[in-house]
Amino acid sequence: SQKIEQNSEALNIQEGKTATLTCNYTNYSPAYLQWYRQDPGRGPVFLLLIRENEKEKRKERLKVTFDTTLKQSLFHITASQPADSATYLCALEGNAGNMLTFGGGTRLMVKP
Amino acid sequence: DADVTQTPRNRITKTGKRIMLECSQTKGHDRMYWYRQDPGLGLRLIYYSFDVKDINKGEISDGYSVSRQAQAKFSLSLESAIPNQTALYFCATSDDGSGKAYEQYFGPGTRLTVT
Numbered sequence: 566s567q568k569i570e571q572n573s574e575a576l577n578i579q580e581g582k583t584a585t586l587t588c589n590y591t592n593y594s595p596a597y598l599q600w601y602r603q604d605p606g607r608g609p610v611f612l613l614l615i616r617e618n619e620k621e622k623r624k625e626r627l628k629v630t631f632d633t634t635l636k637q638s639l640f641h642i643t644a645s646q647p648a649d650s651a652t653y654l655c656a657l658e659g660n661a662g663n664m665l666t667f668g669g670g671t672r673l674m675v676k677p
Numbered sequence: 678d679a680d681v682t683q684t685p686r687n688r689i690t691k692t693g694k695r696i697m698l699e700c701s702q703t704k705g706h707d708r709m710y711w712y713r714q715d716p717g718l719g720l721r722l723i724y725y726s727f728d729v730k731d732i733n734k735g736e737i738s739d740g741y742s743v744s745r746q747a748q749a750k751f752s753l754s755l756e757s758a759i760p761n762q763t764a765l766y767f768c769a770t771s772d773d774g775s776g777k778a779y780e781q782y783f784g785p786g787t788r789l790t791v792t
Contacts, residue, residue: 573717599780608681608767608783609720654719664735665781667712669719 567592569668571655577674584642586671588655591636593666595657598631598638603652603670612653613640645675680704681784683768689790690758698753698787700768708771709751710781711735711743713764720767726751727773758791765789 570589578584588598597616601609615622615631615638622629628641642649652672656665681702690696700709707728712720722735724743732743740762744752755762765788769781 569719606786606788608769608786609781610783611780614780656720664722664725666722667720669717 567666569593569655569657569666571653571668571671573669573671575672575674577676578645580646580675580677582645584645584649584673584675586640586653586673588638588640588657588668589636590657590668593636593657594633598629598655598657599665600627600629600638600640601654601656601667603654605652609654642673645673647675647677649673650675679785681768681770681782683766683784683787685787686785687788689792691792692759694758696755696758696789698766698768698789700751700753700784702749702768702770702782702784704770704782705748706770706782707748707773709745710769710771711741711751711753712767712769713737713762714767714786715764723753755789755791758789760791763789763791 568591599614600612603609613629615629617633626643630639652670654667654670656667684699710725711723714720721737723741724735726732726745729745742754765786767786768784771781772779
């Protein structure tokens, strides 16, 4: 069966450290993968998109990697800040084409 | 003003009642989506529409119906609400895919409670 797995346990890190979140998938062959941020009680906000032929993508303090062999994406936030505390969702193109399927999200808590 | 708006933001209703959730967007996008979010389950697609004349079922369409009144408006109806439809509902839009991937823009959500 198709699965998108993100660590359901919250990730707690100290301010200034690098946060690394993982997204694993099975039985998908996505052409791209997206990461979203969601704050409590609000809709998800798009952060980054990475395509299958890209190994790495960066945007300011954010870095995403995409390994289609391992079927995994890693999402890094460097020099993390308390304002980075949120739930981060990965989403990938489902096999139906052009439709996104979302993982359950990982909650990140950055402590001052 | 917000690009994607949803009304109502919160709603409590009783089992068996019909309820409509509305979504409007000013982004000029053709594609619109309805998702529900339950704790630990992520976002699940209910219905989607690629233009005014196109409506498609998503992963969990049973018990729901939709109407695409205009490019900017997409409504979700629960014909006879039941308690396990208690959830957070999101509307989203995206540009025409045309074979490319585009990010989705989400509304603020509607928190629905069915008692």
